[in-house]
Amino acid sequence: MTAAAPSMTERPMTGHLIDRMPACRGRLTADAPLAPVTWFRVGGPAEVMFRPADPEDLAGFLAALPHDVPVTVIGVASNLLVRDGGIPGVTIRLGRGFTDIVAEGDTLTVGAAALDLNVATVARDAGIAGLEFLSGIPGTIGGALRMNGGAYGREMADALVSAQAVGRDGAMLSFTREEMGFTYRHAAVPEGCVFTGATLRGELGNALEIARRMTEIADKRADSQPIRSRTGGSTFKNPDGHKAWELIDKAGCRGLSIGDAQVSEKHCNFLINQGAASAADLEALGDEVRRRVFETSGVTLEWEIKRVGVPATGDAR
Incomplete structure (x- = not known):
C-alpha cells in the first residue's frame, strides 16, 4: 500500500x-x-x-x-x-532529495543519501585529495557519519567540517566535527537524529594520483573481501590491540556455518548469506563467533553491523 x-x-x-x-x-x-x-x-x-x-x-x-x-x-x-x-x-x-554532491575549492557539500563511492569520485574529478578512503566504504554519507565510517587509514573524523541533521522533534540541527564526538566507529549524537547532509574537506591534489589511490583501494577490497557475496561488510569492531578477523580465525571460526549463514572463508570478519539464510541464522552465527572468540581469547567482540527490528513470531531470539 x-x-x-x-x-x-x-x-x-x-x-x-x-x-x-x-x-x-x-x-x-x-x-x-x-x-x-x-x-x-x-x-x-x-x-x-x-x-x-x-x-x-x-x-x-x-x-x-x-x-x-x-x-x-x-x-x-x-x-x-x-x-x-x-x-x-x-x-x-532518504532518496533523491538528499544525493547532491557539490565541489568547491577543497570542500564538498554532500547529501546524506549520497553514496560514499560517488562522493570519492566527485572529489577525484575535482582534484580534491584525502577522500579516497570513501571509495572503500560500501554505504552512504549518512551511515558514515553515524558510525564514523573509515577504511584504509582514514575515517570521517579526518574529513568532516560540519554535519546537518533533523532531530526527532523536527528541529533542524548542525554539528561541527568536535560536536559529533567521534570515536572508533561511533558518533556521540542522539540516536533520534536523521543526518541530511555534510560538508567535507580534503586538500587540492592531482586527479591522476587520486585515481591511482582509488584503484589501489578497489583492488585491495576485491582481493581480500567477499564483495560479490550477500554480506553485510565488517561484522565486528576491532577490539583495542587486536584485529577482529585474527581473533575469529584463531577461534577456528573461518567457514563456520549455521544453515545457509557462513563465516566467509575469504575474510572471516564477514558473514555471508549463501542463499537461504534467515536473519536469525546470521545473528545466531555472529553470536556463536562471539562466544568462541571469548572462550579462546577472553576478548568480547562488539557488533559493527547494526541489527534492527524484531524476531519473527515464534523465534526465540
Whole structure:
C-alpha cells in the first residue's frame, strides 16, 4: 500500500499504523519489503516506510509524528541486519532529495543519501585529495557519519567540517566535527537524529594520483573481501590491540556455518548469506563467533553491523 497523499483526510482508513502518519510531500508505504534492499537479502518488512522529499519535508513530518511511534533510519543497508519480524514504527530512507554532491575549492557539500563511492569520485574529478578512503566504504554519507565510517587509514573524523541533521522533534540541527564526538566507529549524537547532509574537506591534489589511490583501494577490497557475496561488510569492531578477523580465525571460526549463514572463508570478519539464510541464522552465527572468540581469547567482540527490528513470531531470539 503506497500513499503519497498530502493530507490525512485523503487516505482511506485501514486500521494500520499508516493511518496515523502526518501529511507529507514524500512517499509513505505500508508493510514495505526490506529484504530486497539489504545487502544480506534477509529481513521482514518496515511497518511504514517514509521517503521524504527534502529536509523540510522530513522536519515537518517528524515534528508532527506521534511521539510513541518509533523511528528507524536506514541507508543502502550495506552494514545492516534487519530481523525477520521486520521493523515496527516508521523506517526513514532518504532518496533523491538528499544525493547532491557539490565541489568547491577543497570542500564538498554532500547529501546524506549520497553514496560514499560517488562522493570519492566527485572529489577525484575535482582534484580534491584525502577522500579516497570513501571509495572503500560500501554505504552512504549518512551511515558514515553515524558510525564514523573509515577504511584504509582514514575515517570521517579526518574529513568532516560540519554535519546537518533533523532531530526527532523536527528541529533542524548542525554539528561541527568536535560536536559529533567521534570515536572508533561511533558518533556521540542522539540516536533520534536523521543526518541530511555534510560538508567535507580534503586538500587540492592531482586527479591522476587520486585515481591511482582509488584503484589501489578497489583492488585491495576485491582481493581480500567477499564483495560479490550477500554480506553485510565488517561484522565486528576491532577490539583495542587486536584485529577482529585474527581473533575469529584463531577461534577456528573461518567457514563456520549455521544453515545457509557462513563465516566467509575469504575474510572471516564477514558473514555471508549463501542463499537461504534467515536473519536469525546470521545473528545466531555472529553470536556463536562471539562466544568462541571469548572462550579462546577472553576478548568480547562488539557488533559493527547494526541489527534492527524484531524476531519473527515464534523465534526465540
